Amino acid sequence: MLVKVFGSAVFGIEATTITVEVNIDKGIGYHLVGLPDNAVRESSYRISAALKNNGYKLPGKKITINMAPADLRKEGAAYDLTLAVGILMASKQIASENISEYLIMGELSLDGTLQPIKGALPMAxxxxxxxxxxxxxPKENAEEAAIVNDLKVLGVDSILDVIRHFNKEEKIVPTIVDTRSEFYKNMETPEFDFSDVKGQESIKRCMEIAAAGGHNIILIGPPGSGKTMLAKRLPSILPPMTLHEALETTKIHSVVGKTKNNGLLYQRPFRSPHHTISDVALVGGGQYPQPGEISLSHNGVLFLDELPEFKRSVLEVMRQPLEDREVTISRAKFTITYPSSFMLVASMNPSPSGFFNDGTNPLASSPQEMQRYLSRISGPLLDRIDIHIEVTPVPFDKLSDERKGESSIDIRKRVTAAREVQAKRFEAYKNLHYNAQMHVRQIREFCQLSNESKELLKIAMERLNLSARAYDRILKVSRTIADLEKETRILPHHISEAIQYRSLDREGWLG
Structure with a gap:
């Protein structure tokens, strides 16, 4: 008897339906075709044990299984349940009515219980x-898949539940998630808050500007000055994710199996990889490509602590994703594109010793040592970072102050208002949403300067020896500062503040 059941395969962050054809005929043997990998081939042992331990058995006949389309590689143990149900139906051990309405996926244990799978959301x-x-x-993936409306998601604990369901002995209750109410209920709960940060008012202002315009930022300062503490709180002042962004982000995390029991991701992701990370782990790839850290931080923040300690090759592979906001992984037979629209927040000590050039500090480094340390970061990468800011240690009187600082929710209101202005400004452009994404044409259109502002920028570039690449970055940042102040024009004081945020372009800042 021939039976067709349906499963799913994930390529990139999109799923493809797999038709599993099971034919049982006279003879002996178990033949699995359709480009399965080793994990899929080993499924016969898991299926046999699971069925036997639940009072069923593999038929002692010739079993031929084809997984179509046969030219797509099938990976992982998630097809166990699909194959098992096909075998049971083809051998008439369970009823096969309306099987064409079901998509079935799950990894079997030897006792018949189910293990969670990856990619449940794209499959749904x-x-x-x-x-x-x-x-x-599997029940552990049910909440994640139930995010999708107009689909009855049946979470099960074991293959016995599935058999009873098809034999109409015991119905499985669908998992229901009210996606919209859950999403909006969980939006206003930041884990880290800017009110915890003592002092550093100028740096908080800088982080607010970065969040409002989506600008990449690098923090330069000695150990203990609060760089990591500030970076961890940046997601709390970013505008809340839209439902579309939340679904897109959840899909990426689902593919790597990071959403079990969580359902929809409500908070913007914050990823902080160690400096020993490989380039493949950062951008994605591998023999069977998986998303890297830059894709897992999509719609959120990627924090690179101690930037000069990262391998040069790792930092260089980030240049294209930073520009294009997606990463493409090519193999001989296929190409996968993962989204990677993230804010880069980097931090670094100014020198190997960790301190600036300061004659009063016995641990201070010379300008030459600082320059050698900084040269580990390439110019093209720094070119993609809009804001450079020095972070100095917090004095005792600020640390001991009992008063709370401004909360993240209050800062977020200003950031969200500025983002709304930008969304309206760029509504005619498909992939342009905030100021950091502007290219030369948009900069010339939306960052026009008065004669007074032009003169100020000219004097600053000449006196401070700012590099040519700083010009467009200053215009982008000044546009964001103007948006925060609800100004349609870029005024001279917007330009002067933006100039302060280009420390690494100024000659002589090393001391």
Whole structure:
């Protein structure tokens, strides 16, 4: 008897429906075709043990299974349940009515219980697109898949639950998640708050500007000055994610199995990889490509602590994703594109000793040592960082002050208002949402200066020896400062503040 059941395969962050054809005929043998990997081939042992331990068995006949389309590689153990249900139906051990309405995925243990799978959300989205009514999968993934409307998600603990469901002995209750109410209920709960930060008012202002315009930022300061503390609080002042952004971010995390029992991600991601990370782990890839840290931080923040300690090759592979806001991984037979629109926040000590050039400090470094340390970061990478700011240690009187600083929620209101101005400004452009994404044409259109502002910028560039690459960055940042103040024009004081945020372009800042 021939039976067709349906599963799903994930490529990149999109799913493809897999048709599993099971044919049982006279003879002996178990034949699995359709480009399965080793984990899929080993499924026969797991299925056999799981069925036997639950009072069922593999039929002692010739079993031929084809996984179509046969030219796509099938990976992982998540097809165990699909294959097992196909075998049981083809051998008439369970009823096969309306099986075409079901998408079935799950990894079997030897006792028949189910292990969680990766990529449940993309699979559920594809199932709804292709008109499936039901999606059977492990209970641990049910909340994640139930984010998708108009699809009945049936979370199960074991293969026995599935058998009873099809034999109409015991119905599985669908998992229901009110996506919109859950999403809006969890938006206003930042884990870290700017009110915890003592002093550093100028740096907080700088972080607010970076958040308002989506600008990449680098913090330069000695150990203990608060660089990491400030960076961890940046997501709390970014505008809340839209439902579309939350779904897109959750899909990426689902593919790598980081959303079990969590459902929809409500907070913007914050990723902080160690400086020993490889270039493949950062941008994604591998023999069977997976998203890297830059894609996991999509719609959020990527924090690189101690930037000069990262390998040069790791930093250089970030240049293209920073510009294009997506990363493309090419193999001989296929190409996968992962989104990577993130804010880069980097921190670094000014020198190997950790201190600036200061004659009063016995640990201070010379300008030459500072320059050698800084030269570990390439010019093209620094060119993609809009804001450079020096962070100095907090004095005792600020540390001992009992008063709370301004909360993240209050700062976020100003940031969100500025982002709304930018969204309206760029509504005619498809992939342009905030000031940091502007190219030369938009800079010339939206960052026009008065004669007074032009003169100020000219004097600053000549006197402070600012590099040519600083020009456009200053205009972008000054546009954001004007948006925060609800000014349609860029005024001279906006330019002067933006100039302060280009420390690494000024000759002589090393001392």
């Amino acid at each position: 989205i594809k199932a709804r697109e292709e008109g499936f009514t039901y999606f059977i999968l």
